[in-house]
Amino acid sequence: MPEKTTRRTALKTGLAATIATLFLRPKAGESHQLKKYPKSMGVLVDLGRCVGCRSCEAACNAEQNLPPPERPFTDLDVFAENEHGQQRRTDENRYTVVNRYELAGQEHPLFRKVQCNHCQEPACLSSCFVNAYTKTPEGAVIYDPDVCVGCRTCMIACPFYIPAFRYSSAFSPRIQKCVFCYDTRLKFGKPPACVEACPQEALLFGQREELIKIGRRRIEENSGKYVDHIYGEYEAGGTSWLYLSPVPFDQVGFNTELPHEPILDSVKNFLGIVPMVLTIWPALFAGFHLLATRKEQPRTTSEQGEEESR
Amino acid sequence: MKTLTGVIDHLPISGSNKTDGTSWTVKERLLLGLTVDQYLQQMRRNPLNWLLFAIFAVGLPLLLQRYIFGLGSVTHASNDYPWGLFLGFGLFGMVPLSASGFLLGTTVTLFGRKDFHPIERLALLNGLLGYFFAVVYLAVDLGMPWRLAYPMFVSLGPAAVLFLVAWHVATYLSVQIAELLPALFEWLARPAWKIYIKRITLGLTIAGIILSTLHQGALGALFNYAPNKLHPLWLSIEFQWIHFLCSAVFGGLSMVIVSSTLISTFIPWRCGRDFSENLDKLTLGMAKGASYAMITYLVIKLVALAHDNEWELLLTGWGMYYLLEIGIGVVLPMFLFAKGVRDEAVRPVRIAAFIAVVGIVWNRLNTAIVCFNYQMYQEVPHWKELWLTVTLYALYFVVYRFIVYRLPIVFEWQKSPVRQ
Ligand code: SF4
Numbered sequence A: 001m002p003e004k005t006t007r008r009t010a011l012k013t014g015l016a017a018t019i020a021t022l023f024l025r026p027k028a029g030e031s032h033q034l035k036k037y038p039k040s041m042g043v044l045v046d047l048g049r050c051v052g053c054r055s056c057e058a059a060c061n062a063e064q065n066l067p068p069p070e071r072p073f074t075d076l077d078v079f080a081e082n083e084h085g086q087q088r089r090t091d092e093n094r095y096t097v098v099n100r101y102e103l104a105g106q107e108h109p110l111f112r113k114v115q116c117n118h119c120q121e122p123a124c125l126s127s128c129f130v131n132a133y134t135k136t137p138e139g140a141v142i143y144d145p146d147v148c149v150g151c152r153t154c155m156i157a158c159p160f161y162i163p164a165f166r167y168s169s170a171f172s173p174r175i176q177k178c179v180f181c182y183d184t185r186l187k188f189g190k191p192p193a194c195v196e197a198c199p200q201e202a203l204l205f206g207q208r209e210e211l212i213k214i215g216r217r218r219i220e221e222n223s224g225k226y227v228d229h230i231y232g233e234y235e236a237g238g239t240s241w242l243y244l245s246p247v248p249f250d251q252v253g254f255n256t257e258l259p260h261e262p263i264l265d266s267v268k269n270f271l272g273i274v275p276m277v278l279t280i281w282p283a284l285f286a287g288f289h290l291l292a293t294r295k296e297q298p299r300t301t302s303e304q305g306e307e308e309s310r
Numbered sequence B: 001m002k003t004l005t006g007v008i009d010h011l012p013i014s015g016s017n018k019t020d021g022t023s024w025t026v027k028e029r030l031l032l033g034l035t036v037d038q039y040l041q042q043m044r045r046n047p048l049n050w051l052l053f054a055i056f057a058v059g060l061p062l063l064l065q066r067y068i069f070g071l072g073s074v075t076h077a078s079n080d081y082p083w084g085l086f087l088g089f090g091l092f093g094m095v096p097l098s099a100s101g102f103l104l105g106t107t108v109t110l111f112g113r114k115d116f117h118p119i120e121r122l123a124l125l126n127g128l129l130g131y132f133f134a135v136v137y138l139a140v141d142l143g144m145p146w147r148l149a150y151p152m153f154v155s156l157g158p159a160a161v162l163f164l165v166a167w168h169v170a171t172y173l174s175v176q177i178a179e180l181l182p183a184l185f186e187w188l189a190r191p192a193w194k195i196y197i198k199r200i201t202l203g204l205t206i207a208g209i210i211l212s213t214l215h216q217g218a219l220g221a222l223f224n225y226a227p228n229k230l231h232p233l234w235l236s237i238e239f240q241w242i243h244f245l246c247s248a249v250f251g252g253l254s255m256v257i258v259s260s261t262l263i264s265t266f267i268p269w270r271c272g273r274d275f276s277e278n279l280d281k282l283t284l285g286m287a288k289g290a291s292y293a294m295i296t297y298l299v300i301k302l303v304a305l306a307h308d309n310e311w312e313l314l315l316t317g318w319g320m321y322y323l324l325e326i327g328i329g330v331v332l333p334m335f336l337f338a339k340g341v342r343d344e345a346v347r348p349v350r351i352a353a354f355i356a357v358v359g360i361v362w363n364r365l366n367t368a369i370v371c372f373n374y375q376m377y378q379e380v381p382h383w384k385e386l387w388l389t390v391t392l393y394a395l396y397f398v399v400y401r402f403i404v405y406r407l408p409i410v411f412e413w414q415k416s417p418v419r420q
């Protein structure tokens, strides 16, 4: 007798699970289409114009109410700072940093500003399991500290090593990263604080599409002065912040090995098998069970009874 | 305890009733039928307890420090290596070693291999505790552990891989609790309650298979988010989830072999006849399963190498390290397993299982820390982080032992007062 119950349960389980999957399916199988943001704003950074004055760092610090830095923003010795052989990076107290690159054959050093690139298909956003990130139509990738759990997957996923974690706090830790001054400026159509502070016009604020055109023109008009590539046009699915450089990008700290596909693409094939496993497994294993236990049936009736009464 | 069971003849407690027919009180059950004095005495006599004590003496204050002054006070607070030992070992290492529950559950319930029954509960317990402690590690590592349930109820990001992990680990944890409740009911002398669980066992088992396939795989797929950070030999976009799933199969089996070996060697008084008599046979059976899984794993690893065309990488320093990991962590135990199965000798199998367990943890640590950011610098965890990791593991050990001592995991609960 008990055998029968089990078999019926097997089928029932299989069925129930299959039905459940039908409802759950959109949940797990859902994947993004590469969205286009026609109105997306951006910034074109011209490494040829930057003089490393760190005004943008100071402006960001003030705008975002970040704690005062250990060394003042006028101190240019910070460029020599180096931890684990790495130049400075964004951390819980700074959303942007400028790094210096002394290159052979260049009469003066080059500077590179680092901050969130506000990807078109942000890896941080797609990896977050509580949807703490939002890509706004204006192009900013913003973050909601009220739902963040602090798993730091977004830091693993960001190909540019941007999000930083406020490790110093036990009670209000959070991700710290540039938000394109969304709440205070971008929302109202104003350029971010760093752009406004730049005395060299090394940072140009505008519509991303426009900036790409301007960039192309600059490359053409000053033939030989720039590398023929706008960094960020395609990298990791494209970014809102774009860069022009007089030297090959890998010499000034850019990762030139990034694929043009968004990071999300590399997890798509796994997400794709999920609905399959959910639908096929129950039936498959219920079937196995029936096959595996049928053989013993006549012989094990007494054993079954024992088993049941244990 | 071993000595005590020798002198006091009503020990150990293996059924609801004492020899005179009255039943054990809960307090007596908790104290293993000893008086408080005897209990403390046997605790003090065991040198292992002193070691554990030393670990906790430093570790618990560190835990407190972590919750008062933040993660940064016990780790290097690295923004380049967001995941350290707590996740690298505690989540990525513990979860594959806990695949035992679903594996033996499947063998016994689904494939009707009743002969594996004596070890099934141990495998389930090993699974349950492994998962539970993976969550404990997570609670230490998460920035806001109090929001652990957010991905379930407050703010859902269903398109993220971690979302799958969170949901599946949580559901699977409840499945495993349900699967083990019968043992608890017996101990509480409420065998009648078991019937409810019995009815849904098969459903639970199948749910276990689905959830395990997906979250073991998902843990691997998490690293797909870092295609440009993790060394290509440790990351195969197409096959990562299969690698993790497949290695969890032999990881889980090996862990049960290790755990059953420890139990039969160090607490023989607790082992039931069914368990002791069948253990060698079952160990060989599991070894066979594990070696098949290992061959499969090696083949998929090769396929991944060929698919991504990474042969040249094998000649680099990283390549050597990779071969070393596979050689020691997989190939060596595989041969030992095969040898043991052929000669019907359990010794090599037990050694192999131990190596395989270390091998899995090594692989996960390599993936999460050593070969992560391979173009940058090597992160070496803060000593406090290491100590805390060990402390949590010690806690896991204590809980594991506590339960094995008491609940009918490796012995049969007797309803009648007579023993033997
Ligand atoms: S640069 Fe990093 S943090 Fe910024 S949007 Fe892209 S993935 Fe997110």
Ligand code: SF4
Pocket: A127, A128, A129, A130, A131, A132, A133, A147, A148, A149, A150, A151, A152, A153, A154, A155, A175
């Ligand atoms: S740390 Fe916060 S924002 Fe980043 S992935 Fe985790 S929950 Fe999302």
